Amino acid sequence: MTSTKPTLCWGRYQKKPRAILELRSRKLLTDEIQPPPPDSGDVAAADTPASSQPPPKRRKLSPSARSAPVSGDSTASDTDEGSVRVQKNHVAAGIGKSPTRKTDQNSLEAAGKVDNSVVRVVRLAWFTDSLAKGKVLPVDDYLVYQGRKKAPALSQSLPKAEDILKRAREDHTGSRPVSRDRFRHGNTTQHPRLAHAKRPHLDQESTSERERATRLPPIPDYLHNEYSCQRPAPLSSPNCAFIEQLKKVRTLRTLEDDQVGIRAYSTSIAAVAAYPYLLSSASEIARLPGCGPKIVELYKQWKENGYLDDVQEAASNPKMKVLLLFYDIWGVGAKTANDFYNRDWRDLDDIVEFGWNKINRVQQIGVKYYEELQEKIPRAEVEEIAGIILEHANKLRNGFQMVIVGGYRRGKASSGDVDVVLSHPDSDSTKFFINDIVTSLEKARYITHTLTLSDKNSERGQAPVAWKGDDRKAGSGFDTLDKALVVWQDPKWDKAAASKNPNLHRRVDIIISPWKTAGCAVVGWTGGTTFERDLRRYCKKAKRLKFDSSGVRQRGDGGEWVDLESDADGNPAPDMLTAERRVFENLGLEWRPPEERCTG
Incomplete structure (x- = not known):
């Protein structure tokens, strides 16, 4: 029996979702082939709801559930992108015989042939390594995704003109029988979803619309x-x-x-x-x-x-x-x-x-604090909170500058939280400063809870995050700068009017950046989610650079830091906003004011 070969694809990416997206863009739809389940003895017990009836509930805390989702302002983004190469039905025999899913492969071998409905996506390194060694390597160590092709939707051929005329005459004379059973027992059995399918949208386009x-x-x-x-x-x-x-x-x-x-x-x-x-x-x-x-x-x-x-x-x-x-x-x-x-x-x-x-x-x-944290923060209050933070910073060490970033800087009338970036021309002043500013604000009773505090940037000498190679994940980016995520409440109120502080609790993020990369910090914390995602993609694909809010590094050549913010003579920027403009300029991007970075 003649053996057929699976479809093999390769590209510059490491993640399964990206592989699926590339296949989908080429109209190649698949169902993932799951790996065989591990030994039952090795599987940890999953959380399961208690079988007993829960005890009676106490007082209600929750508000009525929202009827529609609310989009967030996160600027986190993925970085793995790349093109795909597809090779259909002419893969070398060595690849076709290298099973990556034993269950599926064994059943195919038993049938005497390899299933050509299987699509395997491998990293580009498989192709380059095979060329380097002069032979086709097994794909097992390079596999990103494996799936089975979905059957294409059946297409109906266009009716002939004589058939249309014949049906019209039959309809006119009433001679054409109508079988209800055809709908009741035929199509709905083969396609059960049709029984409850939505009525398709009928386009009505007038001449004026055309x-x-x-x-x-x-x-x-x-x-x-x-x-x-x-x-x-x-x-x-x-x-x-x-x-x-x-x-x-x-x-x-x-x-x-x-x-x-x-x-x-x-x-x-x-x-x-x-x-x-x-x-x-x-x-x-x-x-x-x-x-x-x-x-x-x-x-x-x-x-x-x-x-x-x-x-x-x-x-x-x-x-x-x-x-x-x-x-x-939260x-x-x-x-x-x-x-x-x-x-x-x-x-x-x-x-x-x-x-x-x-x-x-x-x-x-x-x-x-669910209900309080759902309340939006007006611009005036954002500015008031930011002013207090800057005041405390300069009391500790004079000379700090600050930029309010996030949705406020993009022009929103109100914000879900307050994001500020602080920096100082003296690099010693920003090192581990996040601990000092949080302690000062806690003592003044502005910070009621510190949710997260990170000084990882200071621990690595305030250097930009290292580039670890295209095949290695550099990290989520959360700890790339020193930062504190806190709950804030104004401690001042009229105690004669209320015995308890009536001021709302607010979410505040305080970010500390060294001066030499403050422009990258401001850029990285200002744009909308997709703006930041595409900025990283642009740097990767168009400039061979790794952009991060802690700075920019080369991809390759040791991953050296790239100074985007000093002038031609090596002088640092005089302020944080000038540094931000230089980042755009030296990346070859046209300047976009914050109000034009609202990509959602």
Whole structure:
């Protein structure tokens, strides 16, 4: 029996979600082939809900669950990107005979052939190592993802003209029988989802709409750039209502752990945010980069109804309501929210009643001050908090400068938290200074709780994070600068009017940067999520640099630090905002003011 070969793909990436995205972009849909389960004796017992009925609940703490998700302001981003190469059905025999999933391979060998429906994605190093050794190497050590091709959707051939005329005559004479059983027992058996499928959207395009499509405004040149850090994305987009709906769907995908969907929605949102005109038709949005058929359909849906079906359904879905409630707790991410739900917790009372000793201290504080931390912080209060921090810093060591970053700097009327970057021209002044400033603010009773305090940057000599090679993950970026994440409360109030402090608790992040890389810190903490993600991608692919809020390093040549902020004579920037502009200039990027970095 002739042996067939699996499809083999390779590319510059290390992560499974990226591999799936690349395959999907080439219309190659797959179902992942899971590895065989480990020995049952080696598997740790998973958390399971108690079988007994929980005791009665105490007083209610939780507010009513939100009906729609709220997008966050995180600037964390992934860095693994790359192109893919696909080689179909002509892989060397040595590769086809190197099983990576024993269960599937054994069954195929028993059948006498290799299943050509299997797709394997390997790192580019497999190809280069094979060339270097002059032979085809096994793929096992290079495997990123393995899946089985999905069967393509059946396409119906176009009817012939004579068949159409024949059916028309039959319908007219009433001679054509209609079989209800065809729907009741035929199609629904083969495709059970059709019984409850939504009615497809019927496009109604008038002649005037077609004419308007021919007169659409030209796409701005900057929208042809691949990276959102190369485009202006203002806070007040003319399409903000549609963007907000897309953000809510992205939050739903986050709760479903759909990493590919999160990335795709982020790219589309950034493109729509950069489009300077009010969208008027599906054909107009189809022209935008990253806005494929799915976004076009969502636009039609929103245009017709004023909302997206996924968002509307989430508002009435009991499980999604609970997940959104938990996801809004400070210190709780998507994975933890699902874990809480799987423990049979359904509101804040359940967490307090049955899980208080099972959650960490940060999550306990998030639950305790849930309602207060949901309240947005007006710009005036952001400025007041920042002013107090700078005042304490200069009392300790005179000469500190500060920039308020985050959503405030992008122009938001209110913020979820307060983010400030502090720096000093003397590098000795910033070393381990995070401990001093937190202690000073605690003594003055402004900081009520310190959630996280990191001085890792000082421990490594205030040097930018090292580049560890393209094949190694450098870290999440959380500890790249000294920082403190704290809960803040103004300790001053009219004690004659109230016996207890009525001031709301606020979330505040204090970041300390050495002067030589303060511009990178300001850039890294100012932009929207996708802006920061694409800035890292741009540096990696276009400049062969590793960007981080602690500084920039070369990829290769020992990973040397690259000074982007000194002038031609080697003099440091006179202030933090000048340093920020120099980062843009020396990276070859057009300057974008903070108000144009609102990619969502």
